[in-house]
Amino acid sequence: MSATIFEKSSIGRSGINLPKQQVGDTKPLDAMLLRSEKAKLPELSEFDVVRHFTNLSKKNFSIDSNFYPLGSCTMKYNPKIEERVGALDGFANLHPHHITNNKPEFMQGALQSLKILEDDLKEITGMDAFTLTPEAGAHGEMTGIMTIGAYHKKRGNKKRFVIVPDSSHGTNPASASMVDYEVITVKSNASGGMDVEAFKEAINDEVAAVMMTVPNTVGLFNPGVKEICDIAHEHDALMYYDGANLNAILGLIRPGDIGFDVVHLNLHKTFATPHGGGGPGSGPVGVKEHLIRFLPDLRVDFKQESGYFIKEPSSDTIGKVSPFFGNYMVSLKALVYMQTLGREGMINVSQKAVLNANYILSKLKDYLDVPYDAYCMHECVLSAQSLYKEHHVSTLDIAKYLLDFGLHAPTIYFPMIVHEAIMIEPTETENIDTMDYFCQKVIDAVELAKTNPEAFKEFPKTLPISRADETKAARSLNIRWQD
Numbered sequence: 001m002s003a004t005i006f007e008k009s010s011i012g013r014s015g016i017n018l019p020k021q022q023v024g025d026t027k028p029l030d031a032m033l034l035r036s037e038k039a040k041l042p043e044l045s046e047f048d049v050v051r052h053f054t055n056l057s058k059k060n061f062s063i064d065s066n067f068y069p070l071g072s073c074t075m076k077y078n079p080k081i082e083e084r085v086g087a088l089d090g091f092a093n094l095h096p097h098h099i100t101n102n103k104p105e106f107m108q109g110a111l112q113s114l115k116i117l118e119d120d121l122k123e124i125t126g127m128d129a130f131t132l133t134p135e136a137g138a139h140g141e142m143t144g145i146m147t148i149g150a151y152h153k154k155r156g157n158k159k160r161f162v163i164v165p166d167s168s169h170g171t172n173p174a175s176a177s178m179v180d181y182e183v184i185t186v187k188s189n190a191s192g193g194m195d196v197e198a199f200k201e202a203i204n205d206e207v208a209a210v211m212m213t214v215p216n217t218v219g220l221f222n223p224g225v226k227e228i229c230d231i232a233h234e235h236d237a238l239m240y241y242d243g244a245n246l247n248a249i250l251g252l253i254r255p256g257d258i259g260f261d262v263v264h265l266n267l268h269k270t271f272a273t274p275h276g277g278g279g280p281g282s283g284p285v286g287v288k289e290h291l292i293r294f295l296p297d298l299r300v301d302f303k304q305e306s307g308y309f310i311k312e313p314s315s316d317t318i319g320k321v322s323p324f325f326g327n328y329m330v331s332l333k334a335l336v337y338m339q340t341l342g343r344e345g346m347i348n349v350s351q352k353a354v355l356n357a358n359y360i361l362s363k364l365k366d367y368l369d370v371p372y373d374a375y376c377m378h379e380c381v382l383s384a385q386s387l388y389k390e391h392h393v394s395t396l397d398i399a400k401y402l403l404d405f406g407l408h409a410p411t412i413y414f415p416m417i418v419h420e421a422i423m424i425e426p427t428e429t430e431n432i433d434t435m436d437y438f439c440q441k442v443i444d445a446v447e448l449a450k451t452n453p454e455a456f457k458e459f460p461k462t463l464p465i466s467r468a469d470e471t472k473a474a475r476s477l478n479i480r481w482q483d
C-alpha cells in the first residue's frame with residue numbers, strides 16, 4: 001500500500017508561496033480562538049501533492065474506467081455533454097438565494113429548465129405534476145408517503161398501514177415506517193411477484209398505500225399489477241410506484257396509465273449523474289391530480305407576461321423537503337440527457353437495457369442457478385446456491401474473484417428472498433464484447449470452483465487489500481491517520 005500524505009511529508013517542503021503582509025498591524029485573535037500547538041499539516045511540494053492524489057484517484061473504481069454491473073444501482077455511462085452544460089456559468093454560478101429573495105428575473109433559464117423537466121417527466125410517467133426537490137430515491141419515497149398521508153388526513157380517512165411486498169427495495173418499508181405507518185409485508189409467489197391472492201388477504205380499509213417496486217428486486221415485471229391497483233383503490237388505498245429503475249420501462253409503459261397515484265424516479269440512476277459512493281441524487285415525485293395540492297413547496301410555472309416564476313404554495317402543502325430546489329445540478333443533467341436522446345432515444349434505452357440483461361441471463365443460466373425462470377427486465381438475478389452446496393464456493397467468493405479482472409462485483413446477497421443471490425445489471429450502455437468478457441470470467445470462476453475450490457481463499461490477488469474482515473470494516477471503520 002502506498003503511504004499516506006502524512007508519511008510523505010518532509011519538514012520544510014512547501015507548495016505555496018504566500019505574499020508578504022500588505023496591511024498594517026492587525027488586531028490579534030482572541031486567545032480562546034488560538035491553537036495551543038501548531039496544526040500537524042503535511043509538508044509537501046505541489047508536485048508531490050498532485051502525484052499523490054492522481055495515484056489515489058487511479059485506485060478508485062469507476063464506471064469511466066471499467067464495467068460496473070451493480071444490480072439495482074444502474075451504474076451506466078453518463079455522456080459528458082451533461083457535465084459541460086452543468087458547468088455553464090449561468091447554471092453553475094447561480095446563487096440559490098435568488099429563490100429566497102424571490103428574484104425569478106435573475107434565474108429564468110434555471111426555472112425554465114425545471115419547468116421543461118417537470119413536463120417531460122409527466123409525459124414519461126403519465127402523472128399530472130411533479131415535485132423536483134427530493135434529493136434521493138429514498139427521500140422521494142418519504143416525500144411520496146407524506147403526501148399520501150396528507151391526502152388521507154384531509155379526507156378524514158383513518159389509515160394505519162402500508163403494504164409492501166417482500167420483493168420491494170429495502171428503502172420502501174423503511175420510508176413507510178419513517179412516516180409512522182405500520183408495514184404489512186406480502187410474500188412473493190413462485191414467479192417472483194407479489195401474490196395477488198396473498199395481497200387480497202392483506203388489504204383492508206386501514207391501508208393508506210401499497211408500495212410496489214416495478215420491476216421488483218428480482219428484475220421481474222408483475223403481470224398482476226393492474227389488478228392490484230384496482231383492488232387497492234376499492235379500499236381508498238393509494239398506489240405507490242418505486243420507479244428508481246425506470247430504464248426498464250422508459251417509453252414503453254407509464255405508471256400513470258396502469259393506475260398508480262404516486263411515483264418517484266431516481267434521476268441519478270435512470271437518466272444521468274453517476275452516483276457511486278453516495279454522490280448527489282434527485283428523487284422527484286410525481287402525483288395524479290387529486291394529490292397535487294399536497295406536494296412539497298417550490299414548483300415552477302410560466303406566464304406569458306412575466307415569464308417563469310415560483311408558484312405560491314397551496315394551503316395543504318406538506319411544506320419543504322429540501323433547501324431550495326434540492327440537487328439542482330442532478331435535475332439539470334437529467335434534462336440534458338432526456339433532451340439529447342429524445343423520445344425515440346429513450347425507448348431505445350429501455351429496450352437495450354432489457355436486451356442486455358437477458359443476454360447475460362441466457363449466457364450464465366447453464367452455470368448458475370436461476371431462481372425465477374422468466375425473461376427479466378433491466379437486471380437479472382442468479383444464485384450460487386448449488387455451487388455453494390457442492391463445492392463450498394459462495395457468491396462472495398465469485399464476487400472477489402471478479403475483482404482481479406478489472407470488473408466491479410455485481411450486487412450480492414440481494415434481494416434477500418434469493419439465497420446466494422447475484423444480481424447483475426449490465427445497463428444499456430455496455431457493448432456485447434464487454435458483456436462477453438464479464439460472462440466468461442463468471443464462467444471461469446464456476447469452472448475453477450469445481451476443480452480447485454481452495455483457490456478462492458486468495459482472491460483478489462491484485463488489489464491493495466485482499467479479504468477484509470467485513471464485519472469489522474463495517475462496524476468499527478477507522479480511516480483516520482494517527483501519528
Ligand SMILES: *Cc1c(COP(=O)(O)O)cnc(C)c1O
Binds near residue numbers: 072138139245
Ligand atoms: C436505489 C433504489 C432506491 C433508493 O434510492 P437512493 O437514491 O439510493 O435513496 C429505491 N428503490 C429502488 C428500486 C432502488 O433501486
